[in-house]
Amino acid sequence: MQISGAQMVIESLIAEDVSVVFGYPGGAIMNVYDEIYKQSGFQHVLARHEQAAIHAAEGYSKTTGKVGVAMITSGPGFTNAVTGLADAYMDSIPMVVISGQVPMSLIGTDAFQEIDAVGISRPCTKHNYLVTDAADLPRILKEAFYIASTGRPGPVHVDIPKDVTAQIAEYKYPETVELETYKPNVKGNLRQIKKAVDAIAASSRPMFYLGGGIINANAAEEVRELVKMCNIPAVETFMARGTLRVDDTNLVSMLGMHGSYAANMSMSETDLMIAIGARFDDRVTGKLSEFAKHAKVIHIDIDPASISKLVPADFPIVGDVKNVVNEMLPLAKEKVDGERYASWRETVANFDKLHPLTYEDSDDVLKPQWVIERIGELLGDDANITTDVGQHQMWAAQFYPFTRPRQFTSSGGLGTMGFGFPAALGVKRGDPERISINITGDGSILMNIQELMTAVEYKLPVINVILNNKYLGMVRQWQTMFYDKRHSSTDISLQPDFVMLAESFGGVGYRVKTKEEFDAALKDAIEKNVVALIDVTVNRLENVLPMVPAGGSLFNMMLEYKDK
């Protein structure tokens, strides 16, 4: 079939079973947008900023497990999208991002809206392509989807010059991918797996350290089974929230900088860490030399470069987490006796009794933690949660009662303010039956507020709960604690009227100062099924606790902060 490069893009996306593309048009990508106009194979959602288009595709991918697709134009369209690419790269989200480029004859001439897009995207994508011949397009797009979704997932960027989208060439979408140089290793080494299970059986204070890779690998079911079978306590990273159910007796909450006392103490005392799909981020480990100092380390990960990168593994197992855990299950059943760890479980439970993850509620002012707990009580499993970045994000991870993988979508690796709302649009588009709640801050929400228009236009009724402390709260917290309360440029009490703001876009706004008002607003927004901003006034100077100061050891937590 002889068709244009632009038509090939459409045909390939349909062949990949893409049902939605988030994007924003412009000169260099117009040939493709012309074909989008003519087709009916997938929906195009016009975001109101390219960064938001990428975050929406990330949210869609996160909730569905499918490859997220976004489309943008050259120059400023592409540079606007870079934050999204970097975000997806850091959190290993499978994405294909297609950008227009100036015609090949103009590349290198500083043409209008020309920028070296593949040069910029190289360090923040898993792979990228500059397409120089339409005949290569089907193969490249096939490879792009394959690379994005296999091995350690990640974003792939395909840059297509305008003349290539106009060029007519032979189209046949390849059935298979032949990449001699890319063969992701999915099967774990069985000998090594056996040794690891033996080590578990011989240990006395073992600890599961569960990471986001489990969710990427769709392996939460298997991991739940393994944890249950071994009856070994487990901590989750921020990215792994929802791997275990909140009521799983072996779950010891989140670890790390804002992890619970029990999670951080048990990681400090364990004699065998079983790391699954986790990458020892510095926000997790604190001071590396003190991290799980007494522990032997089993490390299961699809990415060999993650293993022994920061903490040397005694039992490195490279492979797909789902595959490896499936191999472990029968071995564990035979060899591991949960009884053995009874006193260790008691020790861990005592840590939790000593300093449970909690906060002091108040009758005078709404506490942000209460708001999150309340959403959890009212909606629980029925809601998908996204967040922005800051204190509210940490409270959401600490206090929301997660019950399933892919319920929680947040920017972990890059920590991108402005992520939450557009990501929630993608989540709602991918999982329309569930309620989509974006827990956000008064700073973050303004970083992609224009997406109110997208949400209203495409009837994606996301409920934004703004935990409004009139501060860039997380930065303010550090200034309070470590900079002698010099709150430099973090007081943002000058604010728009969020109710009027929502309404001017055709959404609904609520102002909330009490518990009753909050319940009423949430209920109303859900009943009306509208795009909503709930502006919740919360205690201004609340701090996220416990806290391991940056670079400190996990066992040296600040459990409370007394104002001097």
Next chain:
Amino acid sequence: MAQERRVISVIVMNEASVLSRIVGLFSGRGYNIDSLTVAPIPGSKYSRITIVTQGSIRVIEQIIKQLHKLIPVLKVYEHEHLVEKEMALVKFPVTECLSDIAALCGAYNGQIVNVGEDTIIVNVADEPHRVSNFLKAIKRFHPKEIVRSGVVAMEM
């Protein structure tokens, strides 16, 4: 941690941006490149890149893993027993003692390769540390220009 010098060979697809991926990886992650040579492997669609680098064992291990992760990388060898060679070109004023220079070149597998009105050019090809020695030894002949090729290596 102790710094080690390592020679790493990377076999890559012969395609447009592959070198920038490799170099970008080194600069982005703060790894050293002492020297780097690239040339197509005859009769194949691959090129060989030879990189001389320094780092602790941990860093070297990461470099190799990160190189493996790049999509167009076919193989990465970290050499244990290898033959290493490097070439250097040096330009001298003809007024220097040419017979001494020629004799020195001879000791390092070299020769005079060009004679001009004012200058001569010599080349030597030897193990990298010997090339360094040669370059020290010829200092007193006031070399006007020195070009080193970077290392190529082959497993024994």
